[in-house]
Amino acid sequence: MTIESMKKTKFSQRTYAEWQQAAEQALKGKPLEGLKTPTIEGLTLEPLYTKEMLDSLGNALPLQVAAVQNSKTKPGWLVAQEVDAISAKDFLAKIKEDLARGNEMIVYTSFQKMDWTDSELEELAGLITKYPLYFKVTQEDQEILQVFDFVGNEQMENVQGVIFSEEPVHVPRNVRTALIDLLPVHNSGGTIVHELGVALSMLAEEMETGNFTEKADRLWFRFAVDTQFFQEIAKLRAFRVLWTAFCSAYGQPAKAVPIFTETSVRSYSKLDPYVNLLRAGNATFSAVLGGADAHTVHPHDFLTKPEPVSRRIARNVQLVIKEEAHVSHVADTAAGSYFIETLTKEYVDAAWNYFLEIEEAGGYTEAMKSGWLTDDIQAKWMEREGEIASRKASLIGTNIYANPQEPVKDAEIDYSHIEYATAKRLATPFEKLRTRSKETLLKTAVLHLGPLKDVKRQSDFIVGYLAVGGIEPLLSPELATADSINSFLAEQEIDYAVLCGTKEKLAEVIPGLAAKAAIDVAGKYPQEQLSEWKQFGVRGSIYNGKPLTDKLEQILSLGKKAF
Structure with a gap:
């Protein structure tokens, strides 16, 4: 067959009914329902999605696509990898090396309290006028924020980024400080619907007082992204749709808001840790296809003690996707997908209904105080644990294809990463078993x-x-x-x-x-x-x-x- 004849080849059209008939024959009498996959949130993933299913969304589809694309400022995302340093001098040296090797943000995460000299702060000030910043600081570690005093007035507009601080901080106008953080929900075992519903409820409390527009300009959001590939893509897209609906309910236009994502440690394991590389790659691809504005990949040995080479590999996970898959050139790569668009709509509907349930319970703060929200999240976590324990879901190298001769590392996550040290992980019971067996x-x-x-x-x-x-x-x-x-x-x-x-x-x-x-x-x-x-x-x-x-x-x- 020549190239010209290949170009003229036409494939015959097939209907859903014809596919269904062929599938039933292949299943040899087994019900077609067995090909449908229920999710932990109660949704059903179909074995095949068609244009007719997409068309059934009607006018909701163009509005959905517009909401996803309009709430993101530009295509692509920023590589935001953490830097492990023991002093301010060490941090500056390592961050400059990382920036030269593909990192795109000044990421500071309070590994330990550092003392900064004026010359070091001045050097850092020069960097944050060229690169966006991502600071996570504790109450005891605020000294780095003095860096803004070393930025000239003419350069202040160039300082952009986000800060996660336990205390109110005074920062340049283009730095966002109002974090809606969904990591605690995720790390306590929450589902996608929990994360999205809680995000809206936290937003509702945040916007109760003050000027809506001014507060929206300070907002940023943080999500963990797990290994359910298509569902996590739909999660981030659904959030942008929900943000647009939320703004509309307040009679406000939806401004673009940054979504920061990171690989979830929920599926990470100390056992056969190199499999964590596959989990990280899968989650990262979901995050960038879903429209993350910045992303962090946790190294495969994050649960013990990351080595310099593992940090480099983690950074390269993003660089390979950015350079090889070319997804950074498209604003909404998943737009028009029968599967993802349908799933996005289903998550939008489920999350909005859950948001209304939280509001009926008194809102986010009251739902947490009463224990209602915590109990609901815990029930789903126990269900997820049951699926892993019975192998309905797999953790390669942990609950299936395990290597009993592999040594079990007893090192723990550093205290500076307390939010991850206390996170619920599916591999924990199996790690305890393996330790006991030794x-x-x-x-x-x-x-x-x-x-x-x-x-x-x-x-x-x-x-x-x-x-x-x-x-x-x-x-x-x-x-x-x-x-x-x-x-x-x-x-x-x-x-x-x-x-x-x-x-x-x-x-x-x-x-x-x-x-x-x-x-x-x-x-x-x-x-x-x-x-x-x-x-x-x-x-x-x-x-x-x-x-x-x-x-x-x-x-x-x-x-x-x-x-």
């Missing part, structure tokens, strides 16, 4: 009650299941009788074993078991059957979907403490 003497085995080719699938599943808890079982040869099982367990001094075999083989050998080891069977069996086998030493079963953490804790409790 402190426990436990001999385990997977018993093959048939040829390996017949039991390998079960055996591999059990090995992977136990690996999540840092347990490495001994794999037996084929054991055809109860006597051979009893002998193997005694000779190897096994504390815990799992039987892998057919239902018929299990029924044949279990009545003859007489071992001191705790025994489970591989596969899901009726409770009546397990109760019958209990008299022969079978304690339970392991199967796909069985909660991991509780079972692995029970198994580890069979061991002895290592000295």
